[in-house]
Amino acid sequence: MKELEGKKLYVLDMDGTIYLGGSLFPETIPFLERVKAHGKRYIFFTNNSSRSPRTYVERLNRMGIAAERKDVVTSGDVMIHFLKTHRRGKSVYLLGTPDLEESFREEGIPLTKEKPDIVLLGFDTTLTYEKLDRACHYIRNGAEFLCTHEDLNCPTEYGFMPDAGAMCALITASTGVKPRYTGKPHKEVLEILEAKTGVPRDQMVAVGDRLYTDIALGTHNQVASVLVLSGETTLEDLKKSDVHPTCVVSNIGELER
Numbered sequence: 029m030k031e032l033e034g035k036k037l038y039v040l041d042m043d044g045t046i047y048l049g050g051s052l053f054p055e056t057i058p059f060l061e062r063v064k065a066h067g068k069r070y071i072f073f074t075n076n077s078s079r080s081p082r083t084y085v086e087r088l089n090r091m092g093i094a095a096e097r098k099d100v101v102t103s104g105d106v107m108i109h110f111l112k113t114h115r116r117g118k119s120v121y122l123l124g125t126p127d128l129e130e131s132f133r134e135e136g137i138p139l140t141k142e143k144p145d146i147v148l149l150g151f152d153t154t155l156t157y158e159k160l161d162r163a164c165h166y167i168r169n170g171a172e173f174l175c176t177h178e179d180l181n182c183p184t185e186y187g188f189m190p191d192a193g194a195m196c197a198l199i200t201a202s203t204g205v206k207p208r209y210t211g212k213p214h215k216e217v218l219e220i221l222e223a224k225t226g227v228p229r230d231q232m233v234a235v236g237d238r239l240y241t242d243i244a245l246g247t248h249n250q251v252a253s254v255l256v257l258s259g260e261t262t263l264e265d266l267k268k269s270d271v272h273p274t275c276v277v278s279n280i281g282e283l284e285r
C-alpha cells in the first residue's frame with residue numbers, strides 16, 4: 029500500500045483487529061509473517077488496563093502467535109511509564125484490578141489509601157462504592173485525576189460492559205473534575221512506544237477497528253493509521269465520523285501485500 033511506504037512498526041489493536049472474542053482471524057498469522065519477512069516489526073497494544081500484559085501474552089500464545097512480554101503494551105504500561113517520567117515519587121490512590129495493582133507495585137509506584145497526590149482509575153472490574161467515594165473525596169481535596177483510557181464500553185460476547193471512561197463520568201459528575209487520559213489516542217502512547225522500540229513515530233502505523241481511539245491515535249499525532257472493518261466500525265460509521273484514517277481495509281489480510 030503506497031501510503032504506508034517507509035513505515036517500520038505496526039501498532040496493532042487486538043479485539044476486532046487480529047481476533048474477535050476468542051477466535052483468531054485466519055488472515056492474522058500470515059500477515060504477521062509477511063511483516064517479519066519484509067524486515068518490519070509489530071507490537072500489540074490494548075487500551076484494556078484490567079488484565080496484566082502477561083495475560084495477553086498467554087492468550088496470544090494460545091492462539092498460535094509467538095508473542096513475548098516485550099511485544100505487548102497495555103494502557104496500564106503507558107500510565108506507569110507516564111508516572112515514572114512525569115510524576116516521579118507522587119503517591120497514587122489506585123482504582124484498579126488486582127492485576128493492575130500488581131503491575132504498579134512491580135514498577136515501584138508508591139500506592140496509598142490516604143491523602144494521595146493522584147487518584148488514578150484503570151478499568152476496574154472490582155470497583156466498589158467505597159472506592160468511588162474515596163476517589164471523589166480526594167479529588168475534591170485537590171488530588172490530580174488520571175485515567176488509563178477513555179473507552180466508554182468494552183466489547184464482550186453478550187454486547188458491551190461499562191469501561192473506564194464511563195466510570196470516570198460518574199466521578200466527574202460528582203466532583204466537576206475531568207480526568208487526564210493517557211491511553212489511545214493520546215501522545216503518551218507514542219512516548220512509551222518510541223522508548224520501547226526505538227522506532228520514531230513517523231515510521232509507525234496505528235491499526236485498529238475503533239475510530240475514536242485506534243484511528244485517532246494516528247490522526248491526533250501525525251501518525252499513519254489503518255481502519256480495519258473486521259470489528260466495531262462500519263463504512264456508514266466512517267462516513268459520519270470526523271476521524272479519517274490514512275487507509276481503510278476490510279481486514280488485516282490486505283496489508284503488506
Ligand SMILES: [Mg+2]
Pocket residue numbers: 041042043044045236237238259
Ligand atoms: Mg478493537
